[in-house]
């Protein structure tokens with residue numbers, strides 16, 4: 001997104017600030033529809049800008065988008081890299097990997113149905129003493145559990 005498009009996006013979102021009373025999903029939906037009408041789809045950046053300016057969360061916005069078949073977003077793929085090296089395996093990484101596959105409904109090497117997450121394994125993430133280790137894109141997570149991972153994914 002260039003500077004001109006970003007300014008337009010900010011102006012558009014700002015125009016909804018006065019309408020917004022708490023979690024007013026009607027205004028949020030109207031704002032999302034306006035953004036799509038202007039840009040052809042809802043840029044990923046719009047979700048973070050709306051979250052900040054309209055004091056809501058990306059999860060609420062994604063929920064609205066999911067419930068509105070006419071709305072479309074750019075899909076950014078987040079890579080979840082699970083360590084299957086020896087020391088993480090000794091801490092139960094194989095069972096952890098199976099539980100992540102089950103929770104996301106995919107196997108290592110594939111993407112979730114919505115295209116947002118892909119699952120990979122790597123034979124050591126070089127933080128062995130803190131395993132089980134996981135990377136979500138470039139962010140490093142240690143002593144991982146399924147609950148912690150799912151909680152991290154909800155923030156994205």
Ligand code: FES
Pocket residue numbers: 083084085086087088089123124125126127128129131133
């Ligand atoms: S074996 Fe997992 S970080 Fe090294």
